[in-house]
Amino acid sequence: MESIFNKYGWDVLAYTQLHQGLINNTFMVVTSQGEFIVQAVNHQIFKDPKAIDDNINHISSYFKKRYPDYLFTHLVPTSNGATLVEWEGKYYRAFHKIEGYALAALENEQQAYEAANQFGLFTSQLKGYNIGSLKITLPDFHNLLLRYQQFLNAIQNGNAARINESKEAIAYLQNQSKIATQYERFIGHKEVSLRVTHHDTKISNVLFKKEHNGLEKAICVIDLDTVMPGYFISDIGDMCRTCLCAVSEEEANLDLIQVDAKKWEAIQKGYMNHMQTELSNFEHDHLFFGGTFMIYMQALRFLTDYLNNDTYYGAKYEGQNYVRALNQIRLLEVYQKLA
Numbered sequence: 397m398e399s400i401f402n403k404y405g406w407d408v409l410a411y412t413q414l415h416q417g418l419i420n421n422t423f424m425v426v427t428s429q430g431e432f433i434v435q436a437v438n439h440q441i442f443k444d445p446k447a448i449d450d451n452i453n454h455i456s457s458y459f460k461k462r463y464p465d466y467l468f469t470h471l472v473p474t475s476n477g478a479t480l481v482e483w484e485g486k487y488y489r490a491f492h493k494i495e496g497y498a499l500a501a502l503e504n505e506q507q508a509y510e511a512a513n514q515f516g517l518f519t520s521q522l523k524g525y526n527i528g529s530l531k532i533t534l535p536d537f538h539n540l541l542l543r544y545q546q547f548l549n550a551i552q553n554g555n556a557a558r559i560n561e562s563k564e565a566i567a568y569l570q571n572q573s574k575i576a577t578q579y580e581r582f583i584g585h586k587e588v589s590l591r592v593t594h595h596d597t598k599i600s601n602v603l604f605k606k607e608h609n610g611l612e613k614a615i616c617v618i619d620l621d622t623v624m625p626g627y628f629i630s631d632i633g634d635m636c637r638t639c640l641c642a643v644s645e646e647e648a649n650l651d652l653i654q655v656d657a658k659k660w661e662a663i664q665k666g667y668m669n670h671m672q673t674e675l676s677n678f679e680h681d682h683l684f685f686g687g688t689f690m691i692y693m694q695a696l697r698f699l700t701d702y703l704n705n706d707t708y709y710g711a712k713y714e715g716q717n718y719v720r721a722l723n724q725i726r727l728l729e730v731y732q733k734l735a
Contacts, residue, residue: 400434400488401425403474403481424493431493432472436486437621445487447531448621449480455592455623458525466521467616469494496603496615502639505662510614511602511639512666515594515631518617520670522592527625530592534622537595538630540579540693547696554703558718565699565721572728575692578685583627587676593626598638628675632683633690635663640687641727645694648719653726657734660687687731695724 401408407428414422414433421436437445449471456470471479472490481488502508536542551559551566559566582588594601596619603616640655640663647653664683668675699721701708706717 397423397434400481400483401427403476403478403483404432404472404490405475406432425490433491433493434488435490436488437480439487442533442621444531444533445480448533449489451531451533451623452620453479454529455522455525455620458522462524463521467494469616469618469620494603494616494618496605498600498603498618500600501642501644502599502659505656505658507599507604507612507614508635508639508659509662509666510604510612511597511599512632512635512663513669514602514614514617514666515597515635516667516670518594519591519628519631520674523674525592527590527592530623530625532624534595534624537622537624538626538690538693540576540689540696543693543696543700544573544576547700550700550703554700555705558703558705562699562703562718562721565718565725568725569692569696569699572692575688579689582629582682582685582689585678587678588627589676589679590625591628591674593624593628593630594620595622595624595626595630595634597631597634628671628679629682629686629689631686632663632667633686633688635667636660636687636731637690637694637724637727639663640731645698645720645723645727646716647723650722650726653723653730655727655730655734660734684735688728691724691728691731695721695728698724 397411398408401411406425409426409428411423411425411434414424421438423434425432425434437448439445442448452469452471456468459466459468460470469491472492473479474481479489499507502511547569594617601617601619602614603618604612605615607613640659641653642656643652668683698709698717702715702717702721709717711717
């Protein structure tokens with residue numbers, strides 16, 4: 397790490413690894429010039445780290461020019477001006493440390509509102525950005541049509557014993573295939589637009605701070621690796637999938653999987669605070685569909701991986717991806733009851 401730090405010309409006083417996030421290795425670095433966050437980009441997941449670097453730098457330039465007061469995780473250049481460092485087969489980058497904290501889990505509807513407000517603000521302020529210059533960092537990340545086809549392939553070619561064990565889950569997801577059909581109609585509709593979309597809107601990807609009155613306020617969107625052209629249903633949908641239920645996708649007790657209607661109302665209100673005038677009438681009508689689409693897609697992905705012997709997500713115990721799939725199926729069932 398000292399070889400990396402030297403490229404920035406820092407006088408390093410201390411550094412420590414932060415055990416947060418699932419993809420990148422992250423370090424907090426204290427220097428005489430200030431505090432920084434350094435990350436090693438996981439190029440097993442993100443095959444083209446340069447594309448991420450370009451995206452963040454271009455968006456950074458846009459904000460500096462159009463909205464200089466917008467709080468953004470601008471990349472810090474090395475002594476020779478590079479914002480992506482390749483060293484011994486790995487890729488590193490640095491950010492100024494922003495004073496704030498991330499939540500491991502969403503606790504109340506005020507936090508839901510604040511997070512949704514920040515994600516809506518992020519997309520709405522980038523409405524003038526040239527989306528054609530934005531690079532794809534994860535191809536087909538939220539392509540439900542592809543995920544459904546991968547599911548059908550797994551039913552045909554996957555582990556026979558696991559297919560037999562999963563008959564009920566398979567039948568349920570096949571019976572819900574109308575969601576994939578609705579998604580296809582949605583993305584093909586003339587009133588639907590591609591926008592700068594975060595694609596990973598879980599609660600831990602927003603920084604919070606406490607105001608003097610004790611209230612928590614979201615101040616900044618972070619983790620921009622998945623920022624790509626996309627549809628708003630990806631962002632509103634991922635908020636629904638990850639924020640409405642008090643337990644995570646790892647919960648095996650399906651009775652604990654419930655959704656909080658007040659949090660759903662808070663997410664709508666926060667997101668639409670900035671996106672109300674940006675969305676077409678047709679898009680407005682598909683706000684709730686965002687959650688349906690995202691939860692269904694994740695159920696497909698977990699079960700597909702289980703049938704394919706856990707080749708994508710891996711498994712810490714036998715049947716973990718099956719548990720995750722059943723969890724998301726139940727979440728979809730209870731979410732649809734909100735409609």
